[in-house]
Amino acid sequence: MNKKLELAEDRFIEHIGNICNKFGLNNFLAQLYGVLYLSNRPLSLDELTEKMQASKGNISINIRVLEQWGAVKRVWMRGSRKDFYEAELNLKKVLGERIKSSFQKHMSDMSSMLKESNQLIKSAVDELSDEEKDIAKVYEARLKKIEELNGLVSTALSFADKIL
Amino acid sequence: MNKKLELAEDRFIEHIGNICNKFGLNNFLAQLYGVLYLSNRPLSLDELTEKMQASKGNISINIRVLEQWGAVKRVWMRGSRKDFYEAELNLKKVLGERIKSSFQKHMSDMSSMLKESNQLIKSAVDELSDEEKDIAKVYEARLKKIEELNGLVSTALSFADKIL
DNA sequence: TAGAATGTTTAAAATGTTTTAAACGATACG
DNA sequence: CGTATCGTTTAAAACATTTTAAACATTCTA
Numbered sequence: 357m358n359k360k361l362e363l364a365e366d367r368f369i370e371h372i373g374n375i376c377n378k379f380g381l382n383n384f385l386a387q388l389y390g391v392l393y394l395s396n397r398p399l400s401l402d403e404l405t406e407k408m409q410a411s412k413g414n415i416s417i418n419i420r421v422l423e424q425w426g427a428v429k430r431v432w433m434r435g436s437r438k439d440f441y442e443a444e445l446n447l448k449k450v451l452g453e454r455i456k457s458s459f460q461k462h463m464s465d466m467s468s469m470l471k472e473s474n475q476l477i478k479s480a481v482d483e484l485s486d487e488e489k490d491i492a493k494v495y496e497a498r499l500k501k502i503e504e505l506n507g508l509v510s511t512a513l514s515f516a517d518k519i520l
Numbered sequence: 521m522n523k524k525l526e527l528a529e530d531r532f533i534e535h536i537g538n539i540c541n542k543f544g545l546n547n548f549l550a551q552l553y554g555v556l557y558l559s560n561r562p563l564s565l566d567e568l569t570e571k572m573q574a575s576k577g578n579i580s581i582n583i584r585v586l587e588q589w590g591a592v593k594r595v596w597m598r599g600s601r602k603d604f605y606e607a608e609l610n611l612k613k614v615l616g617e618r619i620k621s622s623f624q625k626h627m628s629d630m631s632s633m634l635k636e637s638n639q640l641i642k643s644a645v646d647e648l649s650d651e652e653k654d655i656a657k658v659y660e661a662r663l664k665k666i667e668e669l670n671g672l673v674s675t676a677l678s679f680a681d682k683i684l
Numbered sequence: 685t686a687g688a689a690t691g692t693t694t695a696a697a698a699t700g701t702t703t704t705a706a707a708c709g710a711t712a713c714g
Numbered sequence: 715c716g717t718a719t720c721g722t723t724t725a726a727a728a729c730a731t732t733t734t735a736a737a738c739a740t741t742c743t744a
Contacts (some may be wrong), residue, residue, distance in 0.1 A: 357655070358644055358652050360640050360643055361640070361641065361655060364636075364644070364659060365637075367637050367640065368637045368659075371629070371630075379626070380543060380544015382731095382732085383732095384733090394658070394662055396655055401691070410733075410734085411735070412735095413691090413694085413734065414732080414733055414734070416692060437741075437742065437743095438689090438690070439691075445662070448669070458542070462543065469535035469539075473528040473529075473532045476524050476531065477525065477528045479524055480522055480524030483522055483524070488525055494558070494560040495558055498557060498558055499532070501609065505611050515679055547702095548703090565720080574704085575704045576704095576705095576720095576722090577706095578703055581722085581723090601713095601719065603720085
């Protein structure tokens with residue numbers, strides 16, 4: 357392929373990896389998606405192995421993660437026994453789903469954690485010295501502040517629902 | 521200190537670490553902030569070393585990161601040569617600043633990357649075969665779709681400005 | 685049914701990140 | 715001054731993650 361065109365692709369893939377990486381996502385995963393995102397046709401595992409210069413196993417593992425995220429679809433192509441993969445091009449959908457479900461998960465983790473700590477404090481109240489009671493008061497107050505944040509995040513999520 | 525109270529604290533700190541970790545933040549960093557967040561008074565490096573069961577160097581490095589984030593303030597205490605640290609309790613402020621600045625950074629990275637790729641494609645246009653021209657068209661179209669996302673993120677950020 | 689073509693699993697190697705212990709440099713204090 | 719008390723730096727160790735190559739299982743085809 358034309359060198360400059362190839363370079364444009366490489367740069368894109370490189371940067372997608374970097375950017376996603378900074379958001380805590382796996383570099384390789386993002387690049388894999390990048391390759392498929394730019395491709396004008398579905399690619400096979402072999403072609404991806406070639407493009408990414410990575411092992412078959414590595415691609416296999418990571419492509420399945422992308423599939424689970426709904427970022428990539430497995431497509432069947434007449435006349436070939438191979439699996440082919442195609443990027444879901446609707447980025448809003450891909451990102452939106454992931455962001456929302458992960459936020460929801462974390463928020464519920466957060467609130468059960470807060471519940472646990474609150475209950476521990478309550479259950480301790482009888483046994484506490486005066487000084488410890490003060491500490492318990494502070495704990496409770498600070499935990500409450502976090503609960504308030506949760507409300508904020510809910511608001512943000514419903515906003516996200518609108519735009520995603 | 522009372523066992524149950526201590527447990528409440530431990531649970532909190534443990535979970536804060538887990539949750540933040542899943543968001544791509546460093547475990548230890550989050551826990552360190554957690555300790556200070558719950559504490560009813562500023563703590564010294566030694567006290568943190570004791571509480572976190574970690575080396576002095578480790579605390580020193582990580583506390584400075586928290587300081588840079590504005591998540592922790594260094595406070596001076598009469599009669600001691602030690603540095604003391606205190607959590608910024610306004611979580612909206614702490615998170616808001618970080619989220620916004622990191623998003624802005626990444627968005628600008630993203631758009632310069634898109635510019636670069638677009639220019640590469642443009643500069644290649646003369647040299648392209650018909651088939652390559654088709655590929656270039658697809659690239660351009662897909663890159664454009666990402667630019668549209670950027671607009672979306674801007675909207676989200678201005679919303680964030682309102683609630684944070 | 686044998687063997688070729690495929691995708692998946694896995695144990696070990698490569699790489700990357702975090703943590704430590706010890707050395708260091710600075711500052712306070714006698 | 716000289717010594718004690720701090721916080722920081724740093725090189726190496728511990729730990730975690732990612733990647734690989736090879737073995738494996740499955741499906742197709744002749």
